[in-house]
Amino acid sequence: MRRLKCIVAYDGTDYSGFQVQPEQVTIQGEIEAALQRITGETIQIVGSGRTDAGVHAQGQVIHFDTASSIPLEKWRLILNNQLPSSIIVKDVEEAPAGFHARFDVKVKEYRYCIDNGPVPDLFYHRYADHIRYPLDIEAMQQAAGCLIGEHDFTSFCSAKTFVEDKVRELYDVRVERQNDFVWVICRGNGFLYNMVRIIVGTLVEVGQGKRAPREIKQILEAKNRELAGKTAPARGLTMWQVEYD
């Protein structure tokens, strides 16, 4: 047996999320079915984390074990030939000894794309949330800065989050305008359920002038989901990269 590590991109629009679920079309399900066709083995893949229905990835990392002797350099092409065009294997390598795609994550980066032009850009209609009134990027950046560091993110995760420990560290939260697009970039050691989408929803309300940047600190301290903004739509969110040691 050997363990392979892959970087996978996907368009999550037409999938019920990453994780296998009965009767649903999922990213994991599609990849495992492709592996079965390729190797004849029943393979269970492990991802760095789940993504919700409609969320995309540019750099999801997975690992799996196989007895197949297919040479390393052929794997990417063989996998892509077996996968739908909405799932793309970007890289395949032998996993370092003892590597685990979920347990060994050091940094995760998500990017949220807002199409802030007067009319939606066709080529981003699946990958961006369209908000046509111009956003105040400086106010959003000021608010974003208050989220950096180690905090209890209870206010910024779904009320349905069942993990006990809601302390996470964000290494960077950045708001950048590129032509008509506004990108919110979040890097951290881990993210709670809906955390990036609630951060973005709150920053958007700041960018619309509905909230002051200084409210972020109060929202964090209150540990109350109801004080933060709406959950931004899944379509704009992309798991951008996952870093390991």
Add this chain to the structure above:
Amino acid sequence: MRRLKCIVAYDGTDYSGFQVQPEQVTIQGEIEAALQRITGETIQIVGSGRTDAGVHAQGQVIHFDTASSIPLEKWRLILNNQLPSSIIVKDVEEAPAGFHARFDVKVKEYRYCIDNGPVPDLFYHRYADHIRYPLDIEAMQQAAGCLIGEHDFTSFCSAKTFVEDKVRELYDVRVERQNDFVWVICRGNGFLYNMVRIIVGTLVEVGQGKRAPREIKQILEAKNRELAGKTAPARGLTMWQVEYD
């Protein structure tokens, strides 16, 4: 009654082309259904031309007549609210007197997108054809130049083309590399069935070294579809803009 002229973008991936067909989901069908919901009228729209199943548009032009008194500046938003996110109305204006979206076309521009990177770009997986071996752009450009001007394009249209007169004038055929992408840009006074896709399919064979650029002239002169290259896939083709006087 007044006549409105609209510029429409669409992602053709999930549609059976522009033109209404029984039992099929089409761009025209979706727009006419939206107009019916908005105005209560049964409205038939006229496009600058059809696009085939899977072909996109950034600047399709349509016109339609309506008795509705909705103010001009509200139309775009109302239409976009009624349309799926894969169809975007970019502009609505009062049509000039006697305007006809199909009969009055002066220039049409199509762009074909080839993703020539080693691995497909996720965000272009619906809008580009992926060809992973690097293409010889200079050879393609040299071949493209031979297509400019007035020619009988019998060799470069589907054998199922029923129009008699296959003479068209191409004002420009250009091949441009932008990072990993290669764009083929065609401007002309009209295009035959599958013409851009057959031009692209032939230029790709030149770019792969399978044909010499000088063959283009011979292919044109032979007036025989079998001498040209394969029809490139619909996914890479976008009706880019339509120009009127």
